[in-house]
Structure formats: structure tokens, C-alpha cells
Amino acid sequence: MLVLKDLVARVENEDGEGKEIIKGLSLEVPAGEVHAIMGPNGAGKSTLSYLLTGRDGYTPISGTAELNGENLFELDPEERAAKGVFLSFQYPLEIPGVPVMTFVRTAMNAQRKTRGEDEISAPEFLKKAREVAKLLKIDADMLKRPLNVGFSGGEKKRLEIFQMLMLEPKFLILDETDSGLDIDALRIVSDGVNALRSDERGMLVITHYQRLLDHIKPDRVHVLANGRIVASGGPELALRLEKEGYDGVLAEAAA
Amino acid sequence: MADDAKVKQGVDEATVAAARALESDKYDAGFETEIEQEFAPKGLSEDTVRFISDKKGEPEWLLEWRLAAYRKWLTMQEPTWAMVDYPTIDYQDAYYYAAPKGEAKYESLDDVPPEILETYKKLGIPLREAEVLLGVEGAAETAAEVRESDSPRIAVDAVFDSVSVATTFQKELKQAGVIFMSISEAVHEHPELVKKYLGSVVPQSDNFFATLNCAVFSDGTFVYIPPGVRCPMELSTYFRMNAKGTGQFERTLIIADKGSYVSYLEGCTAPMRDENQLHAAVVELVALEDAEIKYSTVQNWWPGDAEGKGGVYNFVTKRGDCRERGAKISWTQVETGSAVTWKYPSCILRGDDTVGEFYSIAVTNGKQQADTGTKMIHLGKNTKSRIISKGVSAGKSNQTYRGLVSVGAKAKGSRNFTQCDSLLIGQTCGAHTVPYIENKRADAQLEHEATTTKLSDDQLFYCRQRGLGEEAAVALLVNGFVRDVIQKLPMEFAVEAQKLLEVSLEGSVG
Numbered sequence: 001m002l003v004l005k006d007l008v009a010r011v012e013n014e015d016g017e018g019k020e021i022i023k024g025l026s027l028e029v030p031a032g033e034v035h036a037i038m039g040p041n042g043a044g045k046s047t048l049s050y051l052l053t054g055r056d057g058y059t060p061i062s063g064t065a066e067l068n069g070e071n072l073f074e075l076d077p078e079e080r081a082a083k084g085v086f087l088s089f090q091y092p093l094e095i096p097g098v099p100v101m102t103f104v105r106t107a108m109n110a111q112r113k114t115r116g117e118d119e120i121s122a123p124e125f126l127k128k129a130r131e132v133a134k135l136l137k138i139d140a141d142m143l144k145r146p147l148n149v150g151f152s153g154g155e156k157k158r159l160e161i162f163q164m165l166m167l168e169p170k171f172l173i174l175d176e177t178d179s180g181l182d183i184d185a186l187r188i189v190s191d192g193v194n195a196l197r198s199d200e201r202g203m204l205v206i207t208h209y210q211r212l213l214d215h216i217k218p219d220r221v222h223v224l225a226n227g228r229i230v231a232s233g234g235p236e237l238a239l240r241l242e243k244e245g246y247d248g249v250l251a252e253a254a255a
Numbered sequence: 256m257a258d259d260a261k262v263k264q265g266v267d268e269a270t271v272a273a274a275r276a277l278e279s280d281k282y283d284a285g286f287e288t289e290i291e292q293e294f295a296p297k298g299l300s301e302d303t304v305r306f307i308s309d310k311k312g313e314p315e316w317l318l319e320w321r322l323a324a325y326r327k328w329l330t331m332q333e334p335t336w337a338m339v340d341y342p343t344i345d346y347q348d349a350y351y352y353a354a355p356k357g358e359a360k361y362e363s364l365d366d367v368p369p370e371i372l373e374t375y376k377k378l379g380i381p382l383r384e385a386e387v388l389l390g391v392e393g394a395a396e397t398a399a400e401v402r403e404s405d406s407p408r409i410a411v412d413a414v415f416d417s418v419s420v421a422t423t424f425q426k427e428l429k430q431a432g433v434i435f436m437s438i439s440e441a442v443h444e445h446p447e448l449v450k451k452y453l454g455s456v457v458p459q460s461d462n463f464f465a466t467l468n469c470a471v472f473s474d475g476t477f478v479y480i481p482p483g484v485r486c487p488m489e490l491s492t493y494f495r496m497n498a499k500g501t502g503q504f505e506r507t508l509i510i511a512d513k514g515s516y517v518s519y520l521e522g523c524t525a526p527m528r529d530e531n532q533l534h535a536a537v538v539e540l541v542a543l544e545d546a547e548i549k550y551s552t553v554q555n556w557w558p559g560d561a562e563g564k565g566g567v568y569n570f571v572t573k574r575g576d577c578r579e580r581g582a583k584i585s586w587t588q589v590e591t592g593s594a595v596t597w598k599y600p601s602c603i604l605r606g607d608d609t610v611g612e613f614y615s616i617a618v619t620n621g622k623q624q625a626d627t628g629t630k631m632i633h634l635g636k637n638t639k640s641r642i643i644s645k646g647v648s649a650g651k652s653n654q655t656y657r658g659l660v661s662v663g664a665k666a667k668g669s670r671n672f673t674q675c676d677s678l679l680i681g682q683t684c685g686a687h688t689v690p691y692i693e694n695k696r697a698d699a700q701l702e703h704e705a706t707t708t709k710l711s712d713d714q715l716f717y718c719r720q721r722g723l724g725e726e727a728a729v730a731l732l733v734n735g736f737v738r739d740v741i742q743k744l745p746m747e748f749a750v751e752a753q754k755l756l757e758v759s760l761e762g763s764v765g
Contacts, residue, residue, distance in 0.1 A: 055716050081722035093717040097735030103721075106731055111722035146735065163721065 002029040002052075002171055002202055007063035009051050018059070021047045023227030025063070029171075029220075032199040036213055036238060037206045039224035040246050045206045046090060048224070049175045053087045054080055067171055081107075082114035084170025088160040088177050095147040100159060101129060103147045104166050111167065132165045136192050153180030161192040172196065172203040178212035190215030210242035223249055230254075295352030301325060304470050307352045311439050311474075314446065324459045324469030331463045337626035338655040338687060339595045341568060344533060351471045351504070431487050433517075434479040438506050441477035448479055452510055456539035456576040456603070464535040464597075465572040468504045472537070475506035480515035480546070489745055491520040505536040511546035513579070518549040520748055532557075532567045534593075540575035542582035544606070548575060549585045551744055553751050556592035558623045566594025566623075573600035577609035577635075585612040586629065587743045589752040591759040594623060599657065601630035604638035604666075611640040614740040616752070618733075618759045619652030619684070628658035628689075633666040633699070642673040645737045647756075648684035649763035655687040660703075664695040671700070677707040678736050680729065680763045708736075730757040 007025040010018040021044045029035045039045055050058045052065060054077035065072045072080055095103060109119045120128075133143060136158055148156050157177055164172060174193065178186055193216050197203070205216055213221075213235065221237040222229045225246070230253035231237065241249060295306045304325050308318040333344070428435050434445060441449050459469045480486050511517050534556070540548050550573075559566025569592075575584035586600040602611025613629035631640035640660065648654045660671045677686035688705050710732060718728035733756055734741070741749050 053720050055720075056712065076724075077716065077719040078722050078724050081720055087720050089717065089720075093711075093714050095714060095717070095732065095735055097738035098731055103731070106727070107718075107721035107723060110724065110727055114722065167721070 001031050001068060002027070002204070003064070003066045004028070005064045007051075007065060008061040009047070009063075010059050010061055011047055012057045012059060014057075020061070021227055022051065025224075025228050027222065027229055029202040029204055031068075031202050033219040034197065034203040034205060034216060035220045035222060036218040037204060037222050037224050038208065038238060038241055040250075043224045044227045045224055046175055049087055049173045049204075049206060052080075052173060053077055053085060078110065079114060081169075082111045086164050086167060086169030086172050088157070088164060088172070088174045090175040090177075090179065092148050092156040092160050094149045096149050097146055099145060100143045100147050100162070104129070104163055107163070108167060128166065132162055135165070135195065136162055137188055138162055154182060154185040157181055157189060158185065158192075161189050165192055165196065168196070170201060172201065174203065174205045174207075174216075176206055176208065178207055178209060186212065187215060210238050213238050223253070225250055225253070295350055297350055298347040299325075299349075299351060299471065303351050307471055307473065310352060311442070313439075313442055316450065317442060320454070320459070321470050321472075324466050325471075327460050328463070328466040328470055331460075331466060333463050334597075337597050337657070338653065339597060339624040339626050341595045341624075344568070346467075349533060352473055427487065431484055432481040433484065433486055434477065435490055436477055438472075438475045438477045438508060441508075445477070445479065448510065449477065449508070452508055452539070452541055454539075456541060456574050457537050457572050462572060464570040465537050468506060468535050468537040468572070472504045472506035475508070475536070477507075478509040478517060478519065480511045480517045482513040482515060484512075484515045486515070486517040489518045489520055491522065503532070503534045503536070505534075505538075507536070507538040508541075509539070509548060509550070510541045511543065511548045511582075513544045513546060515543075516547045516549075518745060519551070520745060521550070521552045522555075522748070522751065534567055534569050534571070536571045536573075538571070538573040538600075540573075540584055542575065542577050542579075542584050542609075544579035545581040546579075547583040547585075550575070550587070550600075551748055552586075552588040552590075553744075553748055553755060554588065554590045554592050554596075555755055557594075558592050558621060559594040560621075562622070567592065568595045568597075569593035570595075570597045573598065574603065575601070575611070576603045577606050577611060577638075579606040579609075580635070581608050582606050583610040583612075585610075585614070585743075587612075587614040587740065588616070589740075589744070589748075589755065590615070590617040590625060590627060591755045593625075596623075596625040596627055598625075598627045599629055601632065602640060603632045603634065604640065604669075605634045606638075607635040608637050609635055610638070613640075613642045613644070614743045615644045616647070616737045616740045616756075617645070617654060617656075618647045618649075618756060619654045620648075620650040620759055620763055621652060622650070623652040624654075625652075626655040626657055628656045630659040630661070631671055633660075633662040633669040633671070636665065636667045636669075638666055638669045640669075640671045642671070642675075643739055644673075644675045645740055646675070646677045646686055647680065647733055647736065647760070648677065648686050649680035649760055651683045653685040653687075655689060657689045657691075659691040659693070660701060661691075661693040662696050662699040662701070666696055667698060669696060669699045671702065673701075673703045675703075675705040676736070677705075678710060678733065679707065680710045680733075680760070726757075726761060726763075729760055729763060733760060 004025055004027040007022050008020065009022040010020045012018040037045055047058060051060065052072060060073050067083060067085065070083065075083065105125055112119055129143065133140060138158060148159060157180060177189060181189060205218060207213065218235055221233055221235060223231040231249050295303050301322060304321050305318065308321055454469065457465050460466060478490060509517065509519060540550060542548050556567035556569060557565065577584055584602050588600060590596055600613060604611050611631050615627065617625050617627055619625050628644065629642055631642065633640065642658060644656050646654045646656055656675045658673065660673060662669045673690065675688050677688065679686055686707055690703055692701060694701060710729065714732055715728050718731060719725065723731060734753055741752055744752055
């Protein structure tokens with residue numbers, strides 16, 4: 001279970017100048033639930049995802065973030081990954097010269113090492129990779145190419161989900177995974193995410209659009225605006241936002 | 256696909272395991288074997304040259320050849336054009352010959368002093384490995400069997416300081432007609448070949464360091480592949496400097512006769528020490544009609560401590576001559592060591608339809624300096640060359656790619672492709688590219704591409720989010736950057752090279 005309490009955080013540029021982006025955010029995502037976060041541009045959605053994964057320049061000022069009782073802010077990014085925090089990037093990075101398979105296996109074994117587990121055997125890894133690739137309709141040749149280099153936006157997103165299914169994280173953050181996807185790809189990616197839904201896993205789905213939530217059905221929907229959660233509700237809240245835009249909900253929250 | 260994937264994964268696994276094993280001890284090769292040495296008198300004079308020649312029982316012509324080089328050297332100036340900076344070398348304050356006392360040759364591995372074998376063991380050189388021993392005992396009788404066997408086989412000519420102490424696989428190579436021995440032995444056993452080819456690629460008067468080598472070269476390797484023979488195994492020599500204050504002047508001569516093929520591996524490590532060590536080797540390759548030579552190097556000499564104190568000066572002249580039609584010479588190098596590197600493995604494309612290749616990875620960290628590159632001299636018609644250079648700079652190091660592509664007036668239809676990529680890690684290192692092109696043909700096709708990239712924080716974070724520690728992330732990204740070149744290395748060297756990259760870049764971030 002992810003518990004965020006009164007979180008305040010700033011984003012710093014390279015010169016160390018900071019700006020407060022998260023301004024008192026509280027949120028609970030119990031294991032087994034999928035929560036969607038929606039909100040206008042600049043609300044702090046991506047900041048939240050980087051803050052939870054420990055990117056440099058995203059600094060908590062006050063408040064707490066705990067995953068299954070552990071303080072995330074005391075852990076390095078790779079330690080959080082080993083604890084099962086996975087971020088599907090809005091803009092996945094290109095890693096020249098490193099084939100997808102090599103990258104994923106190196107990551108998987110690094111996580112296992114951190115957790116004190118044995119490395120995965122080559123046949124076991126290959127078998128799993130084939131199964132996941134089949135589910136996501138990823139061509140075997142694609143897995144031999146350097147990660148994300150020369151791939152389309154949709155392919156990159158599909159590879160994020162490939163990594164997610166391979167690494168089997170405990171807590172998933174999807175940052176605008178639907179952007180750049182056509183309808184077929186959206187369905188495939190959603191099927192992949194849904195395959196990971198289980199009682200032990202929590203998910204935070206950041207999106208602008210209801211259409212992703214047609215495929216990945218959320219238990220709760222939160223509206224993030226100006227650095228805090230201003231409204232929460234069931235799946236119907238997303239439908240209302242789709243119809244009315246943010247204005248109505250934001251006005252109610254302000255009232 | 257399955258086999259391919261298996262091999263690749265084998266490399267990765269080995270890399271990770273090896274790097275882990277090395278974490279506690281950054282420079283494993285830094286130890287010194289206690290063994291009695293017999294030195295040439297300190298300093299350099301005609302007497303030193305005579306002493307060396309006498310010690311090796313050389314014929315008169317070779318002594319004269321050395322002396323001529325020495326006299327030439329006295330008139331030469333140390334080059335200063337390279338972008339490297341080091342204290343003035345006192346050539347009179349060094350020893351020019353050191354050999355283990357007693358017998359200089361060994362009938363079998365049992366006769367080799369145990370300290371020497373121990374040194375090799377620490378370096379992980381497979382001298383005593385079962386498969387090599389099998390080779391010594393003649394278990395594999397034919398070249399065909401070797402080709403069919405699963406594990407890659409390497410013949411090792413181990414050079415301990417100056418004298419070659421053990422040679423394995425001799426019998427098998429003999430059956431194939433391959434001559435693989437120390438150059439001192441070759442002088443006695445195959446004088447006609449040595450006389451014909453020695454200095455025929457790198458002339459005595461070539462450059463300051465090469466000329467010095469001609470005068471005082473101690474030992475090295477000689478290889479001759481007869482016409483039409485495909486050398487049945489990878490040939491390998493491990494150089495290792497051991498005696499304190501001993502310059503190392505290796506001499507390598509490889510001749511591939513018509514239609515033959517040989518792959519030669521050179522791997523180097525040196526013990527840790529305080530004073531700088533001079534290394535001025537000469538490597539000459541001769542490829543005759545339709546012959547192919549593949550020469551691979553992994554160089555891991557002591558680069559000096561974090562303040563840049565100590566470390567090896569590596570001033571090497573390597574050149575290959577594609578002397579006749581259809582010959583091909585390919586240089587692949589992974590340079591991670593030395594305090595100062597000055598090295599330009601080159602190809603003279605003399606015959607028509609000849610091919611020259613240069614694949615290089617140079618990694619500098621700490622205060623290392625490297626000025627390295629290649630020369631492709633197109634003389635024959637339809638000659639082709641390809642240069643792929645990958646430079647990785649970290650810490651406070653500085654690195655220069657210096658290359659020459661020259662197309663002569665008769666080199667009709669020549670082609671060159673050059674790609675120079677530099678990767679910078681951190682804010683305090685430097686990368687420089689100095690490509691020279693001389694073209695006398697309107698029909699030549701010359702392409703040059705160069706990129707400089709900085710290791711990006713975004714990529715690092717992406718890797719860390721997936722669970723890789725910071726150093727593992729750097730190693731992965733660097734391995735990706737140099738992948739094109741790593742793939743050109745023989746498999747067992749690729750493993751070593753990846754391990755080296757990782758160790759060399761420790762502490763380069765954060």
C-alpha cells in the first residue's frame with residue numbers, strides 16, 4: 001500500500017533554483033487497487049511520478065511517502081526499484097547499443113541482487129521474455145535492437161509495458177502511457193497492464209483522457225490541481241471530467 | 256537466434272560476475288613478483304646495445320642493424336606534436352634489458368620457476384589451464400579437431416619481461432606449418448624470414464620511439480603463416496612488465512603468406528609502481544596476396560594513481576602492410592590503461608583491392624592522457640579502409656583522436672569511412688578529434704562522421720529506475736556506446752574488455 005501524507009516538494013533546475021510544485025498532497029493507494037490521477041497541464045502529475053521514484057532535482061520538503069510501511073525518501077532510485085516501484089515513463093529514453101533483452105536482464109538481475117536473490121537463468125529468462133512478447137505482440141527482432149532507438153512512440157510505450165511485465169513490480173506508476181498510442185496499441189498495452197492486476201499490486205495511472213480508463217478500469221479517480229488532490233471519486237468522476245472538463249470540478253473544490 | 260543469444264548472454268553474465276569480483280580490488284594486476292633479475296648496465300650506449308645482442312647470441316647482421324638504429328636515434332628528437340604532457344624522460348636512468356636468471360628457455364612448463372607461473376595465475380592467464388596442457392601434451396593432434404572442439408583455444412606465448420618463458424600448442428601449430436615463437440628464437444631458426452621482413456614495415460628511422468626500439472628491443476613474438484594456411488587457433492601473447500625501472504621494448508613481427516589467415520590477440524597488464532615506466536614497442540604486420548591478419552589488443556597497463564602519479568608511458572608504433580593484391584589487415588584495440596598513450600596502429604594499402612580496418616575503444620579516467628588513432632595510406636587501386644573510433648573520457652582525463660586518411664595518385668577508386676564518437680562523463684574531462692585527410696584522387700570516396708555526447712542524467716535515471724546502481728548504469732551505457740567495436744573482438748577478449756571498461760570507469764560519477 002502506498003501512503004502519501006501532506007507531501008510538499010520542489011523541483012530544482014541545474015542552478016539549484018527551486019519551485020514548489022507539490023503543495024500538501026495526501027493519497028492512499030491500497031494494494032490490489034488501481035487509482036487514476038487526472039488533472040490539467042502543470043498540476044504536478046509528472047512531478048509526483050519523479051518524486052516517488054527519486055529523480056535528482058525533485059526534492060521532498062515535508063510530509064511522508066511510504067510503500068508498505070517503508071519510507072521511500074530514504075532509498076536511492078535503484079533501491080526503490082528493487083522494492084518494486086516501477087515507472088512507465090511518459091517519454092522513454094533511448095539507450096544506444098544496448099539491446100532490449102540485455103537491458104531488461106541486466107535490470108532484473110540488478111534488482112535480484114539488491115534483494116539478495118539469485119540471478120535468473122538464461123533459459124528461464126528467454127522463456128519468460130517470449131511469453132511476454134507474445135502477449136504484447138512484440139516481434140522477437142525488436143527485442144534484439146537497442147532499447148527505444150529508432151522506435152515509434154507507440155513501440156516505446158509497448159516496451160515500457162514489456163519491461164514492467166518482465167520485472168513484475170509491486171507498485172506501478174503509469175505516466176501518460178496512452179499518449180502516442182493508436183486504438184489497437186492502446187488495447188494491447190491495457191491488456192498487458194491488466195494482466196498485472198492482482199491483490200498484492202497497487203497502481204497509479206496518470207492520464208489526461210478517459211479512454212485509457214475504459215481499458216484499465218480504476219477503483220478510484222483523483223483530480224490533481226495546483227499540487228494537491230482537489231477531488232476524489234469513483235470511475236464516474238473520470239466520465240464527468242471527460243464531459244465537462246476540469247472547470248466544474250475545480251470550481252466545486254474551491255467553493 | 257538461440258546460439259547467438261546464448262553467447263551474448265554468456266558475455267553479460269561473465270561481465271557482471273567479473274566486475275563484482277574486482278570491486279574490492281581496483282587494480283588486480285598491481286603486485287610484484289620477487290625473482291632474481293639479470294640487468295643490462297643502467298643507461299643507454301653502444302655498450303648497452305652490444306650487451307643485449309650478446310646476451311641473446313645474435314648474429315653480426317642484427318647487431319649492426321641495432322647499432323645503426325642506435326646511431327640514428329642519437330640524432331633524433333622526441334616528438335612533441337601529440338596532445339600529451341609528461342615529465343622529460345631521462346633515457347640514461349633506465350635499464351634496457353632484464354631476464355630471469357639462469358636458463359632463458361624451458362623444455363616444459365615444469366621447468367618454469369613457480370613464482371613466474373604464480374604471476375600469470377594472478378593475472379588469470381590460462382597457461383596452466385587444462386585445455387592448454389592438453390595442447391602441450393599433444394592431445395589434440397590435428398587442426399581439424401581444434402576447429403571442431405567447443406571451447407575456443409588459444410596458443411599462448413607468454414613473455415615475462417623480456418624473455419619468452421613458455422610456449423604452448425607448439426606441436427599443433429607445427430603440423431599446420433605455422434611458425435610461432437619468440438623473435439629471439441626466430442633470429443636463430445628462421446634468419447632468412449626475419450632478415451627479409453624485420454624493419455620492412457616500420458623502417459629503422461621511422462620515429463624516435465620506434466628507432467629506440469630497433470636499437471634495444473629485448474624480445475617479442477614472431478609469427479609466420481605459410482601460404483594457404485588458416486591458422487588453427489587464435490595466437491596470443493601476454494606482455495607484462497615486472498622488473499623495476501625496466502623499459503619494455505617488445506618487437507612483434509607477423510607475416511601472413513599468400514592466402515593465409517591469422518588472428519592474433521595481445522593482452523597487457525603491469526604491476527603497480529611509483530616511477531613511470533617507458534614502453535616503446537614496435538609491431539609489424541605483413542599480409543601478402545589475399546592474406547588476412549586480424550590483430551586485437553586489450554591494453555590495461557597501470558595508469559598511475561588518482562593524482563596521476565606513476566603509470567606507464569605507452570609509446571607504440573604499430574603498422575600493417577597489405578603488401579600484395581587482396582590482402583586485409585584489421586586492428587582492434589581496447590585501451591584502458593597507461594598514464595600516457597601515444598599510439599596509431601596503421602595500414603599501408605599497397606596492393607590493389609586491399610582492405611584496412613581500425614576499430615578502437617579508448618577509455619581514460621583519472622588523469623590519464625591518450626593521443627591515439629590510425630593512419631590509412633591508400634596506395635593501390637580499389638583500396639578500402641574503415642575507421643571506427645570510440646573514445647570515453649571521465650575524471651580529469653584528456654583524449655585525442657588523431658587520424659590520417661591518405662589517398663595516393665594511383666589509388667583509383669579508393670574508399671574510406673571514418674566514424675569518431677566521443678563520450679564524456681562528468682564536467683572535467685576532454686575529448687578532441689583531429690582528422691587529417693590527404694587526397695590526390697577525384698574519384699576517391701571519403702566519409703567522415705564525428706559525434707560528441709555527454710552521458711545524460713536522463714539516461715542514468717532511467718537505468719536506475721529499472722534497478723541498476725549508478726556505476727552499473729554507467730557501465731551499461733558505456734558498453735552500449737562501444738558495442739560496435741566490442742563485437743569485433745574475439746569472444747574471450749570481448750569478456751575481458753567489458754570487464755576492463757567497468758573497472759576503468761569506477762568512481763567516474765557522483
